[in-house]
Amino acid sequence: MAKNKRLTAARATVDTDKQYDLAAAVALVKGNAKAKFDETIEISLNLGIDPRHADQMVRGLISLPNGTGKTLRVGVFARGPKAEEAKAAGAEVVGADDLAEKIQNGEIEFDRCIATPDMMALVGRLGKILGPRGLMPNPRLGTVTMDVKGAVQAAKSGQVEYRAEKAGIIHAGVGKASFDEGKLVENIKALVDAVQKARPTGAKGTYLKKAALSSTMGPGVRVDVATFTA
Numbered sequence: 632m633a634k635n636k637r638l639t640a641a642r643a644t645v646d647t648d649k650q651y652d653l654a655a656a657v658a659l660v661k662g663n664a665k666a667k668f669d670e671t672i673e674i675s676l677n678l679g680i681d682p683r684h685a686d687q688m689v690r691g692l693i694s695l696p697n698g699t700g701k702t703l704r705v706g707v708f709a710r711g712p713k714a715e716e717a718k719a720a721g722a723e724v725v726g727a728d729d730l731a732e733k734i735q736n737g738e739i740e741f742d743r744c745i746a747t748p749d750m751m752a753l754v755g756r757l758g759k760i761l762g763p764r765g766l767m768p769n770p771r772l773g774t775v776t777m778d779v780k781g782a783v784q785a786a787k788s789g790q791v792e793y794r795a796e797k798a799g800i801i802h803a804g805v806g807k808a809s810f811d812e813g814k815l816v817e818n819i820k821a822l823v824d825a826v827q828k829a830r831p832t833g834a835k836g837t838y839l840k841k842a843a844l845s846s847t848m849g850p851g852v853r854v855d856v857a858t859f860t861a
Contacts, residue, residue, distance in 0.1 A: 637665055642850045650855040656844050657815045664808035664846035669700065672808060672815055675851070676801040676826060677841035679834060686833035689795040692772050693825040697814040698789030700807030705786050706730065706741030708750035708768070713779050717745070720783035727753065734760055741766070743786045745774045765794060793826060801826060808846055819844075823859045 641663035651659065657672075664670040680687040706724040707717035708731075717725045724730060724741050727750065733740075734757050744761060746754050746768040754761070754768060761767040768774040772792065776782050793803045805818045823839070830838050842854040 638848070638850065641665075645850050645852055647853070650853045652855055652858040653819065654812065654816060654858075656852045656854045657812050657819070659852050660844045660846050660849060661808055661810075661812060661815065663849040666846075666848045668847075670808040670847040670849065671701070671804045672806050672810070673845050673847070674801075674803055674805050674819060674822065675841075675843045675845075676823070676839065678795055678799045678801065678826075679837045679840050680795060680799045680831065682795045682797060682799055684833060687831045689801065689826065689829050689831060690769075690772070690793065691825060691829050692774075692785075692790050692792050693822060694785060694788060694790045695805065695818040696821055697806065697810065697818050699791060699804055699818075700789075700810060701804065703742040703786050703790075704740060705783050706739075706744045707779060707783065708744070708746035708754050709779055710747075710750070713747050713777070717779045717783055720780040721787055722779075722783050731757060739764070739766070743774070743790075743792075744768050745776070745779060745782045745786070747777055747779060748775055751775060765792070791822065793822065820859060 644659065644663060660672060678689060680689060682688050705722040707722045708727060709717050709725060710727050714725050731753055744766045758767060773782055791803050793801050795801050803822060805822055806815045839856050842856050843851045844854055845851040
C-alpha cells in the first residue's frame with residue numbers, strides 16, 4: 632500500500648503532456664526516486680528505424696563518463712594464459728567446456744560475456760541460450776577479443792550496452808538516483824551521442840523521435856530530444 636501511495640504521489644508531480652528539458656527531467660526523476668534502495672535511472676529512446684532490417688540495427692557499447700553505479704559480473708571464455716589474464720582482471724567466471732556445461736544447465740552467473748576468438752566455435756553452440764539474453768559475444772562490440780584484460784576492465788568501469796529492440800526502442804541504465812544531477816546529465820548526453828553516431832545508413836526521416844527517463848520504481852518523464860545537444 633505504501634508503495635502504491637508513493638507511486639501515486641510521484642505521478643502527480645509529472646505533467647504527462649509536457650516534454651521536459653533534460654536537466655528538469657533528471658531533477659524530477661531523481662526527486663521521485665524514494666524507494667529504500669538506490670534506484671537505477673533508466674532512459675528509453677524511440678528511434679526511427681526498423682531493426683528487422685539488417686541495415687537498420689543499432690547496437691553498441693559505451694563507457695559512461697561517471698560510470699553506472701553498478702558492478703557487472705563478467706564471464707569469460709578463454710584457455711591458458713588468457714584465462715589467467717581474465718581472472719587477474721576481475722572476471723567472476725572463467726572457463727571453456729566447463730563454463731559451456733554450466734550455461735547449458737541454466738547456470739548463468741554473469742551480466743557480460745567475453746570470449747577469445749578461438750573460443751567462438753564452442754560459444755556458438757550456446758547461441759540459443761545466450762542470444763535471447765543479449766549475452767552473445769560479438770566482435771563489433773569488442774567482446775570477442777584477445778585483449779581480455781581490457782574488455783573485462785571496460786565492463787567493470789561502467790560500460791553500457793545499448794541495443795534497439797523490435798519496436799526500435801533502446802532501454803539503458805545511465806546511473807543511480809544517488810548520483811548528482813550533473814553527472815546523470817553527462818552520462819545521458821554521452822549515451823545519446825553514441826546512439827546518434829551509430830545511426831544506420833538505412834534509417835530515413837527523423838532518427839531520434841522520442842525519449843523518456845524513469846527510475847526503477849518511479850513514473851516516466853518525457854524529455855524534449857532537442858535538449859540532448861543543448
